[in-house]
Amino acid sequence: FMQTIAIVNHKGGTGKTTTTVNLAVALAQNNLSVIAIDLDPQGSLSYYLQAVQPYTISEALTGEVPLTKIVVNREGVDILPANQRLADIELAMVNIPQREYLIKQLFERIIGYDFLLVDCSPSLSLLTVNALTAVKKVIIPMQLEVLSLQGLSLILDTVFGIKEQLNPNLQILGILPVMLDKRKKVTSEILEYLKTNIGLPLFSPIHTDVKAIEAPSFGKSILSYAPSSISAQDYRRVAQELLQSCEYH
Amino acid sequence: FMQTIAIVNHKGGTGKTTTTVNLAVALAQNNLSVIAIDLDPQGSLSYYLQAVQPYTISEALTGEVPLTKIVVNREGVDILPANQRLADIELAMVNIPQREYLIKQLFERIIGYDFLLVDCSPSLSLLTVNALTAVKKVIIPMQLEVLSLQGLSLILDTVFGIKEQLNPNLQILGILPVMLDKRKKVTSEILEYLKTNIGLPLFSPIHTDVKAIEAPSFGKSILSYAPSSISAQDYRRVAQELLQSCEYH
Numbered sequence: 001f002m003q004t005i006a007i008v009n010h011k012g013g014t015g016k017t018t019t020t021v022n023l024a025v026a027l028a029q030n031n032l033s034v035i036a037i038d039l040d041p042q043g044s045l046s047y048y049l050q051a052v053q054p055y056t057i058s059e060a061l062t063g064e065v066p067l068t069k070i071v072v073n074r075e076g077v078d079i080l081p082a083n084q085r086l087a088d089i090e091l092a093m094v095n096i097p098q099r100e101y102l103i104k105q106l107f108e109r110i111i112g113y114d115f116l117l118v119d120c121s122p123s124l125s126l127l128t129v130n131a132l133t134a135v136k137k138v139i140i141p142m143q144l145e146v147l148s149l150q151g152l153s154l155i156l157d158t159v160f161g162i163k164e165q166l167n168p169n170l171q172i173l174g175i176l177p178v179m180l181d182k183r184k185k186v187t188s189e190i191l192e193y194l195k196t197n198i199g200l201p202l203f204s205p206i207h208t209d210v211k212a213i214e215a216p217s218f219g220k221s222i223l224s225y226a227p228s229s230i231s232a233q234d235y236r237r238v239a240q241e242l243l244q245s246c247e248y249h
Numbered sequence: 250f251m252q253t254i255a256i257v258n259h260k261g262g263t264g265k266t267t268t269t270v271n272l273a274v275a276l277a278q279n280n281l282s283v284i285a286i287d288l289d290p291q292g293s294l295s296y297y298l299q300a301v302q303p304y305t306i307s308e309a310l311t312g313e314v315p316l317t318k319i320v321v322n323r324e325g326v327d328i329l330p331a332n333q334r335l336a337d338i339e340l341a342m343v344n345i346p347q348r349e350y351l352i353k354q355l356f357e358r359i360i361g362y363d364f365l366l367v368d369c370s371p372s373l374s375l376l377t378v379n380a381l382t383a384v385k386k387v388i389i390p391m392q393l394e395v396l397s398l399q400g401l402s403l404i405l406d407t408v409f410g411i412k413e414q415l416n417p418n419l420q421i422l423g424i425l426p427v428m429l430d431k432r433k434k435v436t437s438e439i440l441e442y443l444k445t446n447i448g449l450p451l452f453s454p455i456h457t458d459v460k461a462i463e464a465p466s467f468g469k470s471i472l473s474y475a476p477s478s479i480s481a482q483d484y485r486r487v488a489q490e491l492l493q494s495c496e497y498h
């Protein structure tokens with residue numbers, strides 16, 4: 001039974017890609033079978049893991065190339081990469097009947113994994129609607145800063161809208177605080193606000209960590225680049241919380 | 250003669266909105282007449298400055314409401330706000346003839362300012378194409394981190410593509426390093442890379458500053474919230490560099 005999780009936030013730069021990479025690897029290190037899907041036409045996850053390939057999710061969507069020829073493996077995680085062709089695909093999707101279900105149909109051809117994670121772009125886009133229609137669960141990584149609050153309320157609107165109209169089973173697993181810097185006082189204010197006003201589950205935070213910024217220049221997850229760093233420990237902890245909330249014990 | 254500048258980067262969370270607000274106010278504090286245009290359907294600039302209004306740029310584009318009823322003033326800067334209706338407008342634009350010139354046509358109705366700054370969303374979108382077709386100049390705020398490099402090469406592709414096909418006069422004023430933290434070693438590596446491989450002008454950097462994160466919770470620019478903070482000093486310095494490069498002495 002495959003757990004399907006979208007990593008989403010309409011705010012830019014909230015660690016969506018970094019989280020998809022590191023959570024995927026942390027889960028794989030628990031001996032689980034994991035696929036990470038790059039659904040951002042900017043191909044950030046593919047760039048991070050040096051999985052920029054001639055064949056991408058676009059060729060899978062058009063049916064031109066079978067999945068086995070497209071998927072590559074990085075640190076024990078299978079990757080379905082993306083490149084800018086996905087932007088053209090997204091434009092073409094606008095006129096296709098059942099255009100919100102195209103990614104769901106693709107995911108129905110992906111079997112055998114324990115976990116499927118989808119990295120999404122921040123835009124209010126048809127691809128993100130597709131991702132949220134296709135998966136059962138959502139994680140929202142966000143920074144505990146004022147300008148992040150608006151992105152949060154936007155993604156919550158999007159998620160609830162899709163739950164109502166396209167995917168009634170969609171569930172928010174929780175908010176993942178990222179780039180946490182305990183010394184900033186706005187951090188505790190935003191945390192308080194989230195607990196009292198938003199009331200969604202909160203994962204343990206990922207702290208600001210210069211190692212997390214360096215890891216991509218080696219094409220590595222934080223877990224392989226700096227396994228004893230604070231953000232690596234944080235991601236392992238969050239992976240355990242994720243397994244618990246998906247009832248793996 | 251109005252200077253028109255787009256603040257762009259396809260990477261999310263690179264301080265585009267923070268820069269548009271703070272640079273606009275810094276310019277206004279030099280006794281210049283400034284308008285800041287929110288061209289992000291997420292309305293982040295409008296949210297920051299508490300300029301969320303019933304009438305927005307969408308009503309200006311449809312011609313339903315005159316500009317004088319839409320524009321509001323914050324800290325000496327005129328603001329043309331946006332809200333999510335801009336996402337619908339963008340979808341509708343797809344089918345309009347000359348769809349890349351709609352913002353240019355709007356800007357031709359905006360006269361009398363010394364500076365017009367446009368805050369753009371990170372997405373590869375028709376609105377951003379419109380912004381780049383409408384303005385003469387571009388500033389690219391970016392973090393000096395590995396995952397920012399891909400966003401940079403994408404925005405450079407976009408800018409050069411538009412220069413070729415839609416707006417031959419488009420000029421990149423420079424890259425603005427933001428959230429600079431000198432202690433991070435990846436910072437100096439990326440700076441070196443930018444100087445040797447990209448060769449675009451570099452503005453003086455904006456340092457990481459907790460005050461810059463707090464300012465939006467008061468709806469204030471950094472210049473009014475914490476005028477002696479490091480990022481306020483940085484933005485004033487960059488405003489001077491901008492005035493020089495636009496030949497104001």
Ligand SMILES: Nc1ncnc2c1ncn2[C@@H]1O[C@H](COP(=O)(O)OP(=O)(O)OP(=O)(O)O)[C@@H](O)[C@H]1O
Nearest residue numbers: 012013014015016017018208209212213261394396
């Ligand atoms: N724990 C961390 N500590 C410090 N920096 C981090 C951390 N996690 C991510 N970053 C940095 O923050 C920046 C944004 O991260 P990332 O690209 O993963 O965000 P994103 O939400 O996917 O962005 P986009 O909206 O553009 O898709 C990157 O430069 C990344 O290296």
Ligand SMILES: Nc1ncnc2c1ncn2[C@@H]1O[C@H](COP(=O)(O)OP(=O)(O)OP(=O)(O)O)[C@@H](O)[C@H]1O
Nearest residue numbers: 012145147261262263264265266267457458461462
């Ligand atoms: N100098 C700074 N020091 C510390 N934090 C900063 C600084 N400038 C901006 N930030 C913070 O970084 C985050 C991203 O900034 P901002 O929203 O301006 O980026 P953006 O590029 O407009 O994002 P988007 O791609 O979502 O439009 C915000 O929480 C902001 O408060």
Ligand SMILES: [Mg+2]
Nearest residue numbers: 016017040044
């Ligand atoms: Mg990303």
Ligand SMILES: [Mg+2]
Nearest residue numbers: 265266289293
């Ligand atoms: Mg912004």
